[in-house]
Amino acid sequence: MIIPRLTLTASGCSLHQAFVYLKNKKRQSTSLPPLFRFTQLRNKHTERIEPETMATFELKNLDECLEKHLPAEELKEVKRILYGVEKDNTLKLPESAYQTAEQNGFEIKGYSFEARPEELRKPRLVRIGAIQNSIVLPTTAPIEKQREGIWSKVKLMIKAAAEAGCNIVCTQEAWTMPFAFCTREKFPWCEFAEEAEHGPTTKMMSELAKAYNMVIIHSILERDMEHGETIWNTAVVISNSGRYMGKHRKNHIPRVGDFNESTYYFEGNTGHPVFETEFGKLAINICYGRHHPQNWMMFGLNGAEIVFNPSATIGRLSEPLWGIEARNAAIANSYFTVAINRVGTEEFPNEYTSGDGKAAHKEFGPFYGSTYVAAPDGSRTPSLSRCEDGLLVTEVDLNLCRQVKDFWGFRMTQRLPLYAESLSKAAALDFQPQIVREK
Numbered sequence: 001m002i003i004p005r006l007t008l009t010a011s012g013c014s015l016h017q018a019f020v021y022l023k024n025k026k027r028q029s030t031s032l033p034p035l036f037r038f039t040q041l042r043n044k045h046t047e048r049i050e051p052e053t054m055a056t057f058e059l060k061n062l063d064e065c066l067e068k069h070l071p072a073e074e075l076k077e078v079k080r081i082l083y084g085v086e087k088d089n090t091l092k093l094p095e096s097a098y099q100t101a102e103q104n105g106f107e108i109k110g111y112s113f114e115a116r117p118e119e120l121r122k123p124r125l126v127r128i129g130a131i132q133n134s135i136v137l138p139t140t141a142p143i144e145k146q147r148e149g150i151w152s153k154v155k156l157m158i159k160a161a162a163e164a165g166c167n168i169v170c171t172q173e174a175w176t177m178p179f180a181f182c183t184r185e186k187f188p189w190c191e192f193a194e195e196a197e198h199g200p201t202t203k204m205m206s207e208l209a210k211a212y213n214m215v216i217i218h219s220i221l222e223r224d225m226e227h228g229e230t231i232w233n234t235a236v237v238i239s240n241s242g243r244y245m246g247k248h249r250k251n252h253i254p255r256v257g258d259f260n261e262s263t264y265y266f267e268g269n270t271g272h273p274v275f276e277t278e279f280g281k282l283a284i285n286i287c288y289g290r291h292h293p294q295n296w297m298m299f300g301l302n303g304a305e306i307v308f309n310p311s312a313t314i315g316r317l318s319e320p321l322w323g324i325e326a327r328n329a330a331i332a333n334s335y336f337t338v339a340i341n342r343v344g345t346e347e348f349p350n351e352y353t354s355g356d357g358k359a360a361h362k363e364f365g366p367f368y369g370s371t372y373v374a375a376p377d378g379s380r381t382p383s384l385s386r387c388e389d390g391l392l393v394t395e396v397d398l399n400l401c402r403q404v405k406d407f408w409g410f411r412m413t414q415r416l417p418l419y420a421e422s423l424s425k426a427a428a429l430d431f432q433p434q435i436v437r438e439k
């Protein structure tokens with residue numbers, strides 16, 4: 001789907017970031033870590049600004065746009081219809097979390113979803129942190145420096161999540177690296193791959209998980225040392241004890257636009273695991289898997305209460321789909337979903353083509369952020385910004401999953417045996433589609 005206007009708007013975000021940077025420069029110049037300062041300047045210089053963006057570059061967030069332009073009464077009704085929330089569900093976070101965000105130049109937002117009080121079960125309140133971020137150093141910097149740069153930034157965001165009382169935190173897809181798969185070059189990008197259980201990033205995240213008593217889900221390029229050093233796109237789950245719980249490998253690999261990921265790794269072989277943690281039963285449906293309702297369904301069948309969707313996707317391709325897919329999955333499967341997307345435009349040293357007859361180019365993006373959480377009753381939070389680093393904190397009561405199952409009965413009416421029979425027929429070589437024609 002081609003939506004040129006949205007694309008242009010997103011690329012204009014860098015102007016806004018540059019403006020915010022300059023505005024905050026004086027106030028933050030001593031407290032801002034050098035890597036942050038570099039990123040914000042770099043974005044200003046590397047993202048293309050087309051003349052048409054000037055009119056709309058302020059659209060860094062759809063919700064802020066609605067708030068700016070709609071009268072209060074209408075805004076309330078629009079939000080009820082769009083988000084399924086009857087009353088303001090903004091969650092006030094501890095001051096320290098806001099301060100950490102402000103000092104380090106990222107957005108922080110808090111929301112909550114309530115469930116009905118039950119007689120026999122206590123509320124099962126869980127705070128979820130979802131992190132969206134841009135890369136930090138140029139993609140030409142040494143690999144280890146690039147990774148450490150992103151680590152430093154995201155560690156501060158995890159600190160803010162801890163201050164905000166988060167029990168679970170999830171990063172975006174392939175969070176330690178630029179999303180270089182557009183290039184189809186193996187070197188140096190494969191060097192970002194690391195072991196899921198024993199790699200440096202999991203080690204670092206395990207320390208944070210233990211220190212903050214937090215489950216951490218982080219999505220990396222995995223190198224499987226036990227199976228021929230093969231590469232996978234993998235989400236790692238670390239318990240709040242700091243111990244490695246397991247991993248899930250991306251089930252559906254895109255072959256669309258510049259998402260040339262099939263050059264690097266295969267479809268995952270880990271099924272649909274659900275991780276039973278102190279803070280609920282969690283699963284991960286990595287990026288492109290969100291277009292496959294059956295992928296979402298299988299995590300539900302295995303008992304997931306929250307399914308994370310760490311992603312890397314761009315406006316030209318998928319922005320109109322973004323608000324629909326994870327939200328629909330939450331409704332269809334009676335669980336919470338957390339859709340997370342990176343921000344910024346990434347520039348690579350060599351030009352590549354998109355196979356669409358257009359000129360070769362070096363940039364990939366803009367990735368449009370817009371991280372949000374959807375609840376099983378179909379309500380959802382507003383999105384984080386389309387262009388800024390951000391932490392979304394959402395408090396959920398997991399009791400809502402069963403309450404929605406009881407009310408709507410989607411799990412009861414699911415007709416699994418009917419579909420199992422039909423699916424095995426559809427997958428057979430001699431399948432004949434069930435079509436009725438006029439005689």
Ligand SMILES: NC(=O)NCCC(=O)O
Pocket residue numbers: 173254259286287288289311312313314317318
């Ligand atoms: N990372 C990834 O799978 N992106 C594919 C594009 C999309 O699914 O929106």
